Amino acid sequence: MRLVQSIDRRLKYRIVAAGIVSLLAWLSLQATSPRSPDSWSDEMREASRRMERAIAAVARHHETAGTPIDEALDPNRTGLIGPEYSPLFTTLGQLEAKRTTTNPDMAGLVVHLLRRAGVSAGDTIAVGVSASFPALLIATLTAAEAMGVHPLAILSLGASAYGATRPELNLLDIHALLLSEGVVGTAPVAVSLGGAGDVGADFDPAFRERLLQQIEMSDVPLIYEPDLRANVARRMAIYLGGPEGRVAAFVNIGGADANLGTSPLVLRAEPGLNTELALPPPAQRGVLFEMAARRVPVIHLLNIRGLALRYGLPWDPMPLPEPGTSRLRDDAGARGLRFWLITAAYFASLGLIAVVAGGRHA
Structure with missing residues (x-):
């Protein structure tokens, strides 16, 4: 006995000893987990510096054009925060989220996400962007420039509150300004009106006609197709029909219907990098799901609060951080x-x- x-x-x-060993292993892994800042690569820093220069170019344009920046909305004076309502208004938007995206280190984060997606210099990426987040367009384009990546960007001009809602400086104007300033070197491959049906059906008719005239003068191809399936097919043909033949990643910016589709499954897409997504029926798919169906990694830049929490970006920073100083993190690879x-x-x-x-x- x-x-x-x-x-x-x-x-x-x-x-008891085995339990203590397990506990110590767990504690040590927690202590060494990448909640500390990810190291900043030279590419990430360069992208952030490029974005800072782009923001400065937009701010200078406002000063030259005599269009005042409302410091109550845009205390960092980026020029990328528009009025709440305008003829370009489509839906409500969160002011703090819009300001968060103007952090130049957003471009560094996009470089990191593209690298995580397997994108390399010389690759082509597809970019679908609504005017709700003009700063995210800048972040993506400057990230592509820093990486030597070719972006195929399709713009939509309708914007949620506080986005590119200035009629005198819409998203197409901003892109043209950045081209003229030499901050980016690639023109958009297409543009749509955005808004209802992606054809501006909810815009004032006279204002819609002005936008159509602007697009015609810009020589950027127009997508004007109210049917979702036909619209998505047109976009996919543009993205995949070039000499490149394939895209290494798709970056979705904002909530354009043509990019997101109509399925509630889009709510399951995480902010940031997605390599696997549940697919809805083809009739409900936007470009995001069509790319996912082709096993193209998707970088989903929406739900900015979730994006900031996932990757450690400061929320609504004032003043904006110096390029390359945000304490970014990414637990996904280490989880x-x-x-x-x-x-x-x-x-x-x-x-x-x-x-x-x-x-x-x-």
Whole structure:
């Protein structure tokens, strides 16, 4: 009996020891997990500096044109925060989210996400952007420039509140300004009106006609197709029909119907990088899902609060950080490693217990 009790005590000690080992392994993994800032590569820093120059160019334009910046809305004086309502208005928007996207380090984050998606210099990426987040267009284009990546950008001019809602400086104007300033070097491959049906059906008719005239004078091809399937097919043909033949990633900016589609499954797309998405029926798919169906990585730049939380971006910073100083993080790549290390420690502990138990029965 005493021998059995002695073995039982030793077994209990081993179980406790195994539990302590597992706990220590978990604590050490938590301590070394990448909640600390990810290192900034030279490309990320260069992208952030380019975005800072782009923002400065937009701000100078406002000064030259005599269009005042409302510091109550745009205290960092970026020139990228428009009025709440305008003829370009489509839906409500969150002011703090719009200001968060004007952080130049957003471009550094886009470089990181493109690298995580497997994009390399010389690759082509597809970009679908609504005018709700002009700063995210700048972040994506400057990231592409820093990486030596070719962006195929399709713009939509309708904007939610506080986006590119200035009629005198809409998203097409902003892109043209950046081209003329030499901040970016690639013109859009197409543009749509956005708004209802992606044809501006909810815009004032006279204003819609002005936009159509502007697009015609810009020589940027117009997408004017109210049917979702036909609209998406046109966009996919533009993205995939060039000499490149394939795209390495799709960047969605904002909530244009042609990019998101009509399925509630889009709500499952995480802000940031998505490599696998549940697919809705073809009739409900926007470009995002059509790309996912082709196994193209999707970088989803919407739900800015979630994006900031996931990657460590400061929320509504004032003043804006110096380029390359935000404490970015990305747990996604390490979550799997951490899981397997914890699992290995756990099963090692179980193995130890089994050995001791086997010794007792022997």
